[in-house]
Amino acid sequence: MITKISNPIFDTITIIGAGLIGSSIARASEASGVAKTIRIYDTNEAVRACAAQIGLGDVSDTIEAACTGADLVVLCTPVGVLGAAAQAAAPFLKEGAILTDVGSVKESALNDMVAVSPAHVHVIAGHPIAGTEHSGPDAGFAKLFSGRWCILTPLEDQSDSYQVSVQKLSRFWEAFGSTVEIMSAKRHDLVLAITSHLPHLIAYNICATAEDMEQVTEGEVVKFSAGGFRDFTRIAASDPTMWRDVFLNNKEAVLETLGRFTEDLAALQRAIRWSDGDQLFDLFTRARSIRKSVIDAGQDTAAPNFGRRSDEDDTPAE
Ligand SMILES: NC(=O)c1ccc[n+]([C@@H]2O[C@H](COP(=O)([O-])OP(=O)(O)OC[C@H]3O[C@@H](n4cnc5c(N)ncnc54)[C@H](O)[C@@H]3O)[C@@H](O)[C@H]2O)c1
Numbered sequence: 001m002i003t004k005i006s007n008p009i010f011d012t013i014t015i016i017g018a019g020l021i022g023s024s025i026a027r028a029s030e031a032s033g034v035a036k037t038i039r040i041y042d043t044n045e046a047v048r049a050c051a052a053q054i055g056l057g058d059v060s061d062t063i064e065a066a067c068t069g070a071d072l073v074v075l076c077t078p079v080g081v082l083g084a085a086a087q088a089a090a091p092f093l094k095e096g097a098i099l100t101d102v103g104s105v106k107e108s109a110l111n112d113m114v115a116v117s118p119a120h121v122h123v124i125a126g127h128p129i130a131g132t133e134h135s136g137p138d139a140g141f142a143k144l145f146s147g148r149w150c151i152l153t154p155l156e157d158q159s160d161s162y163q164v165s166v167q168k169l170s171r172f173w174e175a176f177g178s179t180v181e182i183m184s185a186k187r188h189d190l191v192l193a194i195t196s197h198l199p200h201l202i203a204y205n206i207c208a209t210a211e212d213m214e215q216v217t218e219g220e221v222v223k224f225s226a227g228g229f230r231d232f233t234r235i236a237a238s239d240p241t242m243w244r245d246v247f248l249n250n251k252e253a254v255l256e257t258l259g260r261f262t263e264d265l266a267a268l269q270r271a272i273r274w275s276d277g278d279q280l281f282d283l284f285t286r287a288r289s290i291r292k293s294v295i296d297a298g299q300d301t302a303a304p305n306f307g308r309r310s311d312e313d314d315t316p317a318e
C-alpha cells in the first residue's frame with residue numbers, strides 16, 4: 001500500500017530514464033508525497049515528450065538541469081549504460097546527494113556508479129523486485145512496488161551521514177509499499193540469477209525453439225499455444241536491451257546457476273529415456289512444493305500488478 005507522507009523525505013528527486021520503472025517511481029512519488037519536486041530526464045527526446053505529456057514531473061532537456069541541486073538521483077536506465085548515465089550526472093551532484101539505481105544486477109551497477117562519482121556523493125545501489133514485460137513511460141503505474149521487495153546494496157561505508165542516507169532511501173521505498181532488505185551486491189546477484197535471470201533465459205529459449213518449430217508444425221505451435229507456453233511468452237516479451245545487459249553483467253552467477261540447471265535437466269532427460277517414473281515423480285513433487293513456499297512468503301506473482309489490470313489498481317491495460 002502506498003503511504004501518503006505529510007513531510008516529504010526529499011526536496012527534489014531526479015529520475016534518469018523514464019521507462020517502465022522510472023515512470024512508476026515518478027507516479028509513486030507523486031502519490032506518496034515523498035518529494036516536493038520530481039524531475040525527469042531521458043536521453044530519448046520522444047520519451048521526454050511523452051513524459052511531459054502524461055505529466056510525470058518537471059521534464060528537463062539536459063542532465064545538468066535535471067541533476068543540479070537534486071537530493072536524490074535515481075538511475076532507471078538499462079544496466080549497460082548505468083556507468084555512462086552516472087558519469088553524465090556526476091559533475092552536477094551536490095554535496096551529500098544520494099545516487100542510486102534500480103538495475104537488475106547490483107555488483108556491476110555499484111562499481112560503475114562508484115567509479116565516476118565524486119567522494120561527496122552517497123552511492124547506494126538498489127533493485128525493486130517488481131516489474132512487467134512492458135517498457136516505456138506509459139507502461140508505468142504507481143502501485144508497481146506495493147507489496148514487493150526492494151533490495152538495497154549499500155557500500156561498506158559506516159559513516160553516520162552515509163547511514164542516514166541509507167535510512168532515507170529505505171523510507172522512500174517503504175512509502176511505495178515495498179519492504180526493504182539490505183544485502184551485499186554479490187549475494188543479490190547470485191539470488192536473482194536463479195529467481196529472475198535464469199527464468200527469463202529459459203523463457204527466451206523456449207520461445208526461440210518454438211519459433212524454429214513453427215516451420216515444422218506449420219503454424220500449429222502458435223495456434224494451439226495455451227497455459228504453460230503462454231506464460232513463457234509473457235516473460236519472453238520483455239525488453240531485449242534490458243535482458244542483454246543483465247546477462248552480460250551477471251555472467252559469473254548466471255553461468256554457475258545455468259550449470260546446475262543443465263545438470264538437473266540432463267537427469268530428467270535420463271529418467272525419461274529409461275522410463276524412471278519414480279525419479280520423475282519425486283522431482284516433480286519436490287519442485288511443486290516451492291510454489292506453496294513462494295505464496296506463503298507473500299511473493300505470489302499471479303498478483304494483479306504483474307502486468308495485468310485489476311479493478312482495484314491502476315495497472316495499464318495490456
Ligand atoms: N522491467 C522490469 O521488469 C524491471 C524490474 C526491476 C528493475 N528493472 C531495471 O530497471 C531499469 C530500467 O528498466 P525499464 O524496464 O524501466 O526499461 P525501459 O526500457 O522501459 O526504460 C529505460 C529508459 O532509459 C532511457 N535511457 C537509456 N539510456 C539512457 C541514458 N544514458 N540516460 C538517460 N536515459 C537513458 C531509455 O530511453 C528508456 O526510456 C533496468 O536497469 C532494469 O534492469 C527492470
Ligand SMILES: O=C(O)C(=O)C[C@]1(C(=O)O)C=C[C@@H](O)C=C1
Nearest residue numbers: 104128129130131132133196306
Ligand atoms: O513479471 C515480470 O515481468 C518480471 O519478470 C519482473 C522481474 C522478475 O524477474 O521478477 C524482472 C526483472 C527484475 O529485475 C525484477 C522483476
